Amino acid sequence: MANKIPRIPVREQDPNIRRTNFEEVSYGYNSEEAMLEATRCLNCKKPKCVTACPVSINIPAFIQEIAKGNFVDAAKVIAADSSLPAVCGRVCPQESQCEGDCILGVKSEPVAIGKLERFIGDYANENQLNLAEVAAPNGFKVAIIGSGPAGLACATDLAKIGYEVKIFEALHKAGGVLEYGIPEFRLPKEKVVKAEIDNVRRLGVKIETDVVIGRTVTIDELINEEGYHAVFVGSGAGLPKFMDIPGENLNGVVSANEFLTRTNLMKAYDESYDTPIFVGSNVVVVGGGNVAMDAARTAARLGANVTVVYRRSKTELPARVEEVHHAEEEGIVFKLLTNPTEIIGDEKGWVKAIKCIKMDLGEPDASGRRRPIEVPNSEFEVKTDVVIMSLGTSPNPLISTTTPGLNLNKWQCIIADEKGQTTREGVFAGGDAVTGAATVILAMGAGRVAAKSIDEYIKDKYQN
Amino acid sequence: MFRITKKTLLAPNIYLMDVYAPRIAKAAKPGQFLIVRVHEKGERIPLTICDYNVEEGTVTIVTQTVGASTNLICAKEEGDAFLDVVGPLGRPSEFVEETLDDLKSKKILFVAGGVGTAPVYPQVKWLHQQGVDVDVIIGAKSKEHIILNEQMSAIAKNVYIATDDGSLGTKGLVTTVLTDLIENKGKAYDVVVAIGPMIMMKFVSLTTKKYNIKTIVSLNTLMVDGTGMCGACRVSVGEKILFTCVDGPEFDGHLVNFDEAMRRQIMYKSAEGQKLRKQEKESDESCQCEK
């Protein structure tokens, strides 16, 4: 069988060069590489990869088309289930989703599903393929709050079946975390994010930026005054957490969200843009997730020596393996089993060092991970100019506090059932706003589920 | 498009503009602010909403040129447009929620410093329309820097002026006038609202603390998004760390850590910062980074 060929490696920018620029790290496959890799797929009858994809893309079908060189048909297969293939092919944690369950992975290496999906996504964008068919307008209006993956996916599905859809976005640019959080070198903004959002616009979806729901206009006003028949809340989980340790308000301490928003959304790395950023010579990033890796690798590109401080060991690092590997290649230093206890300032109130304590792993906690405990008398200082706090985020209360009847759970997440229905009639929700910080593809999945529920709800209410 | 429908010079380097932003005009309440972005590469600049006109769909902003971005804002003319205007942001002033009886039973003093007079004006106007008369102290460098004096006099019970050089009103600081009113003029106030430079709000708060008068200040911290996403705007208020853009911008002046707030305001500006930024560039060159 064809799977005798080893997995085709993907070409990448040299670590020593890429740590000085913001261009994409991975070059992706060209058509020859993609077609060759595609021949590895066994076209399983019961493809386990599909069940492991949160939006159930027909993976073997699109891969077969690639193998035959039918890239347009491959793009059509994907478009039936995803409006953001060039995004997901790049940022999905494939190793724990589709590729994690690929049958080939049992004996050798799984098919590079993500890289193949990215290839088709890019092909579709470069050739401006117009794939989706849009049904005739059905006369119903749906408002979507937030233009992240959840909102975009929900809008796509509803627009395809004839709804008039408008997305309201608080920031001046659409895309949510894709635009303000994930860095250019992992997810190019013009080439990929904008292109995929333009595809959504081409379905007739309107996007109104600079509207903060709960401030500029409320959900009640959208329903009662602007005539929306249903609302989907995909407002994400953008509120940054801090540690509550002494010195956190010193100059030079920033949240990862601030640091990344300045570089990505505001393009502070490009001197022709007005927004400033402060990096210093040494940067300490606190945390071990994808966001921490992105902040660390961004700081390195801005010229700093970067150390990541994380309280558990390497196996517990929540970031994707690929990202940790890339970070190490780029010279990021990891201080594991280490937790900050205090940030120390100079006489003018600027950060000069961070005090940390060594940790040991004890018994597993509620999450099943071994709980870190402090090693007595093991405190030490690390000299630094900047501390980036990357400790996770939670949903912003702006919408819930201004929408009567929309209830939250104890983590401040919007309560929604498995169909995306919230505690408020006509209001649906999904993505990070419901689950807390998760992944792009889970948010898209939730947006699609909600689109289906919204369609059922509107038909039930208005057409019977 | 967020078109500028009117532009007037109020004082040297201070411009008033009406901007067409119907959604904001409809939702705005006293005490809130908006964020302006002038051009594609521009910063997000927070400005107080100084007035709003629902019929015309406009909001009024008053901008003082202090740096590159406020210069860009003030360089725009009538008929030009801003690329982005988002708002209203922040919580409305506390008094918007209070009952009229409560408000009428209180003696309120506003203390306005420089460009801070602009956001004080609509609050005084709003209260005046509800039948609540208040006193106002306006302070500035000199006579020509005093803005909205006449408009304010038309709606406030008393307006007191303080200038650094004595070219109008009392020679001295707003706190000189404040102390004089309480110590020598037999005035008693239940609430003081101070809006102006951080340093002014700090000293007003220190003064009112002596007399145990509740004091509200409106903080102009650094901001990026203005929606609670970045934490750039965080301030220490009592034991808590709060976000100015969503928890404020108005806070209890007796609880705000002003020294920290002033220090944080210069994070991207101070000599220290510039020095470090320069060093960064030099070290960039030595490692042959391309920028």
Ligand SMILES: Cc1cc2nc3c(=O)[nH]c(=O)nc-3n(C[C@H](O)[C@H](O)[C@H](O)COP(=O)(O)OP(=O)(O)OC[C@H]3O[C@@H](n4cnc5c(N)ncnc54)[C@H](O)[C@@H]3O)c2cc1C
């Ligand atoms: C730095 C970083 C790196 C990441 N890396 C990965 C990765 O590699 N792979 C992966 O799968 N996931 C990654 N994630 C997680 C992933 O990006 C999120 O799970 C996903 O974007 C959530 O989508 P969403 O649509 O629910 O919310 P978001 O993407 O957060 O979008 C929400 C949008 O709603 C807007 N909004 C919020 N409140 C309002 C309001 N009141 N009115 C109007 N608009 C509002 C926001 O401005 C935002 O644009 C990363 C996250 C971050 C921060």
Ligand SMILES: Cc1cc2nc3c(=O)[nH]c(=O)nc-3n(C[C@H](O)[C@H](O)[C@H](O)COP(=O)(O)OP(=O)(O)OC[C@H]3O[C@@H](n4cnc5c(N)ncnc54)[C@H](O)[C@@H]3O)c2cc1C
């Ligand atoms: C809620 C809020 C409401 C505001 N309302 C108004 C208003 O109605 N009218 C108005 O003119 N300004 C207002 N400001 C201040 C205004 O946003 C700043 O003056 C502006 O961001 C400075 O940008 P710049 O690029 O022109 O100056 P920069 O080049 O960034 O800075 C120039 C100088 O201004 C100082 N500075 C920087 N940011 C601020 C800030 N946020 N506040 C005070 N000083 C700052 C710097 O330390 C520096 O000395 C408000 C700020 C906030 C947060």
Ligand code: SF4
């Ligand atoms: S969307 Fe993500 S999980 Fe699904 S096939 Fe693509 S890369 Fe795999």
Ligand code: SF4
């Ligand atoms: S499990 Fe692997 S081999 Fe089987 S269809 Fe999916 S990608 Fe192809």
Ligand code: FES
């Ligand atoms: S300005 Fe970003 S959180 Fe307040």
